[in-house]
Amino acid sequence: MNRLLMRCAWLLCLPLAAHAGNDCREQQLSPAKVALAAETALLAAAALDQRDAPVALIARVGTDLSKQGLVYSHAGFVVRDHPRGRWTVVHLLNDCGSDRSGLYAQGLVNFFSDDLVNQDLRIVWFKPDFAQRLAGRLQQLPRHSLHHPRYNLIARPGGRNYQNSTAWLVEMMASAIADKPVYDRATAYAFARGDGFIPDTIHVPYTKRVLGGLFTANVDFTDHPVATRLSGDYPVVTVRSIFRYLDSAGYTEHVREWRNGRLMSTPGPA
Template identity: 65%
Template sequence: MAAAMLAAALALLPAQGRAGTACEDEPLAPRKLADAAQTALTVADALEQRDAPLALVARVGTDLSAQGLVYSHVGFVVRDHPAGRWTAVHLLNECGSDRSNLYAQGLVNFFADDLVNQDARIVWLEPALAQRLADRLRALPQGALHQPHYNLIARPGSVEYQNSTAWVLETVGAALAQASDRAAAFAAAQRDGFRADRVHIPYSKRVLGGLFSANVAFTDHPVGTRLGGDYPVVTVRSIVDYLDRSGHVQAQREWRNGRAMETLGAL
């Protein structure tokens, strides 16, 4: 059965290898690969059950429970993308550096990127928006709205920096307003009802705790924010809450600890 599962999962892998946060050429442990393959098959099966060209899929790549958050990363999953039947299109930080890139990955790769767990959430969007997004993503790199200068806590609307969730939000805004630049795309999402989340990082912890790395730029935020410690950011929760409030969400499904949730959990 495990062999059959892995064989079927090969259809969810693109031609390219792993990409993103994994920076060493070490083979993935068999157990982790099997878990990622199982999640990929579960998600692909759910996607096949609905006639939608695109959905959002969230995963738990970092433990954000201290901030009251569950999902740390979200990407678009596109049906019949040039790279495969169900292809995750998302922005990834390059190995903890200050750079990022856009990737088209199979679902196994999407869930095999050294995650905290295999919890997952699918968010289906209303048909017109989903189709516009799918068309846009199939045409990449045209209209990519990508700023390669990465900041984990990028200020919403920042011109100098971007992170994975900001790219998703701005891509949604561009599809809503046919915007051709990042500033216009973010403004469109704001007009449509987006409100940023806030994460608290005390100044003392930032200085004494050594919270400095190439992919975190506190200077993207004004001095008042840095002294107060409440940083506005685009989170998975803020994206999904915004889309739901604005009437763009058609349906959602979620899996925690390998089990389908009858009632959706917190984001």
């Protein structure tokens, strides 16, 4: 990413939502999809306004991961009274299907306008002390961002060569939880693992990798050891593994989820 684009990302320039994370072909969302995104954004904003929290975790369904047993494909930190708006999502996005990424700030409508599979969402509120510490770390951005610009969709958890959107979330949360300031990725992930974080395992058979056309700029299997590639069982930080970690470690204060526009009485599979 050149210096201009890096500056644009961190001055919170809002790219067209449909351009983030795909191959950057020009896409025009229909009025109906924009209306659905706006409706979801209003739903999320109303729920966020009901609780006195500086930050929460918000998840969406951008890709159909049902074959891997997953629901939510992407998440970000939604920050109260951000310079860009009352509720702004700060998250890592792959740049146009390339091997690069950037950190972006988007309004809720943009966040839910990214040509999603559906408009399901889940919001997780953190325990107050954790929320305050995380909000403090996010206020330092772009300093101490723990962002690594080389992107890999199946980045090896704890690896130094690549990063994906979910790994960035875990590392940022760990940097806020740790008793001492953490300003490097390796230390942050090591703390998360010691604190109980366990990545998911995603099975990608060799035939799928070769015949399924999975050799793309934003997927690099060589980030994983040979033994992993031979078995096809890849450890990956998923949104589900983040939810599981927050619950098991006792960092979750409250959860609300909407499926098909309806508020769920209890959260469904993640």
